[in-house]
Amino acid sequence: MAHAKSNSQILTANRLRDGETVYYTEAGEWSAFVTDARVATTPDDIEALNKAGGAASAANLVVDVNIIGVTPGAGVTPAHIREVIRATGPTVRTDLNKPIARPQR
Numbered sequence: 001m002a003h004a005k006s007n008s009q010i011l012t013a014n015r016l017r018d019g020e021t022v023y024y025t026e027a028g029e030w031s032a033f034v035t036d037a038r039v040a041t042t043p044d045d046i047e048a049l050n051k052a053g054g055a056a057s058a059a060n061l062v063v064d065v066n067i068i069g070v071t072p073g074a075g076v077t078p079a080h081i082r083e084v085i086r087a088t089g090p091t092v093r094t095d096l097n098k099p100i101a102r103p104q105r
């Protein structure tokens with residue numbers, strides 16, 4: 001079965017302070033929730049994410065900066081299983097998992 005292709009990309013990294021998987025947001029900040037991620041759909045938007053990631057890495061805020069794909073039509077859901085696991089937490093202790101979206105207040 002063929003998978004739908006998407007040009008939608010987000011920026012992810014690990015926060016240097018504590019190793020938490022984080023996502024770059026529209027506000028130019030880093031969030032632990034993938035649904036907060038800024039979604040880039042054009043080459044210029046993706047280049048802007050690359051620059052933001054490089055600057056944050058150079059400032060020693062994050063490490064392992066990567067642009068990753070998100071699944072089309074599914075909100076901000078990582079397209080690859082590795083990234084789904086990074087977004088939600090460990091697979092062996094589901095009691096330690098975090099929600100994929102920020103809890104509603």
